[in-house]
Amino acid sequence: MSPSPPQPSADAPDGHPPSTPPTIRFGIDLRSRRLRTTNRLVIYVAGVPSLALITVGIIVMATGTGGRDVIMGVLILGMALTVATAVVVSSILIAREAELARLQGEFVSRVSHDLRTPLTSIQMFVETLQLGRAKDAETTRACLDALGQETGRLLALVDRLLDWAQIESARRMYEQRRCRVVDVVNAALDAFEIVRIQGEVELERDVPEGLPDIDVDARAIVDALSNVLQNAARYSLPARKIALRARLVGDMIEVSVADNGPGIPANERGKIFEKFYRGSTAKALGLAGSGLGLAMVRAIVDAHRGSVRVEANQPSGSVFILSLPLADTPR
Numbered sequence: 001m002s003p004s005p006p007q008p009s010a011d012a013p014d015g016h017p018p019s020t021p022p023t024i025r026f027g028i029d030l031r032s033r034r035l036r037t038t039n040r041l042v043i044y045v046a047g048v049p050s051l052a053l054i055t056v057g058i059i060v061m062a063t064g065t066g067g068r069d070v071i072m073g074v075l076i077l078g079m080a081l082t083v084a085t086a087v088v089v090s091s092i093l094i095a096r097e098a099e100l101a102r103l104q105g106e107f108v109s110r111v112s113h114d115l116r117t118p119l120t121s122i123q124m125f126v127e128t129l130q131l132g133r134a135k136d137a138e139t140t141r142a143c144l145d146a147l148g149q150e151t152g153r154l155l156a157l158v159d160r161l162l163d164w165a166q167i168e169s170a171r172r173m174y175e176q177r178r179c180r181v182v183d184v185v186n187a188a189l190d191a192f193e194i195v196r197i198q199g200e201v202e203l204e205r206d207v208p209e210g211l212p213d214i215d216v217d218a219r220a221i222v223d224a225l226s227n228v229l230q231n232a233a234r235y236s237l238p239a240r241k242i243a244l245r246a247r248l249v250g251d252m253i254e255v256s257v258a259d260n261g262p263g264i265p266a267n268e269r270g271k272i273f274e275k276f277y278r279g280s281t282a283k284a285l286g287l288a289g290s291g292l293g294l295a296m297v298r299a300i301v302d303a304h305r306g307s308v309r310v311e312a313n314q315p316s317g318s319v320f321i322l323s324l325p326l327a328d329t330p331r
Contacts, residue, residue: 100276115157118150125150160292163223167299174217174303178327181211181246181253184218188225189244192233196242199233204243211246214253215327216304224297224308228257228320231293235261236317251326252306258319269310273298297322 125143134140166172185207196203214221232242236259243258264272271277275295301308306324313319 115154118154118157121150122147122154160296163296167296172303174220176215176217176304178213178215179218180213181255182207182209184214184216184221185225185244185246185255187218187222188229191222191226192229195230195233199240201233201236201240201242204241206243206245208246211248211253213327214324216324220300221304221322221324224300225255225257225322227293227297228322232257232259232261232318232320235259237261249323252323253326254321254323256319256321258313258317260313260317263312263316264310264318266312272310273308 125147128134128143129140134143163172185205189203189205195201229242229244233240236242239260241260244256245258246253246255248254273294275292277295298308301322301324304324306322308320308322311319311321
């Protein structure tokens with residue numbers, strides 16, 4: 001049996017745990033706090049007076065004895081309602097920006113940790129080789145294999161971030177061609193095979209050969225489906241079971257991935273496709289992640305005039321359903 005290479009510590013070389021650079025995290029947290037403070041000021045400075053004006057307008061209209069009093073009451077009431085509406089809309093927008101800033105802070109923290117962890121491992125294995133601590137060929141080979149794995153992890157994360165940057169800036173181009181559903185599914189399953197074997201996942205596959213073709217960028221849809229499959233493997237119970245099915249529903253092909261995990265609360269099923277969002281299940285299980293995977297899945301499927309949704313599985317778990325239009329569907 002080949003010896004295992006020295007394992008890197010969870011701490012960085014300087015003895016401190018991997019963390020977000022303080023200046024970046026502080027700047028994001030400060031922006032979130034400022035937005036929340038601004039929101040409170042808007043409510044206090046403009047919201048309270050507008051409510052007072054609404055009260056005055058109602059009183060003038062109710063107690064006025066002439067047409068001029070009624071008109072004045074209507075004007076006061078209309079102005080107050082306009083201000084109140086502006087306050088509500090501004091408050092909602094500012095609250096969303098504050099929440100986005102908070103999620104961005106968490107995202108930076110996670111990505112910084114995800115980047116630093118393989119870099120720390122790479123540095124340690126390189127030092128092991130440089131200092132001659134690998135005393136034999138087998139240990140040297142083990143260190144090189146570990147370096148390859150850590151480099152692959154790092155490249156995968158960077159590729160995901162670059163893909164997301166292209167999607168966010170609307171610069172990602174899709175080369176859509178007529179494809180067989182079974183070919184796209186098989187390519188996704190091939191990419192998922194290593195994860196399936198390592199995770200001891202039992203896979204059930206039901207994809208009829210005779211399904212109509214779809215007009216898609218095969219690589220993009222394979223990426224999206226692979227992402228859903230990997231998520232299903234991560235969130236499944238110890239006796240991991242995944243069912244992948246494809247069927248024709250109207251003028252759409254629906255590809256579903258069902259797992260036997262704890263499931264997703266109903267109030268989070270719409271939020272999990274938002275960028276940077278991570279559900280309570282992921283946090284409870286302590287699973288790492290960037291919060292971009294499902295957001296990328298939705299962006300890719302939307303670009304193909306399709307849709308993605310999640311439903312509850314029975315008796316437990318979740319079912320992710322990707323709906324894609326047929327090749328002959330008019331654009």
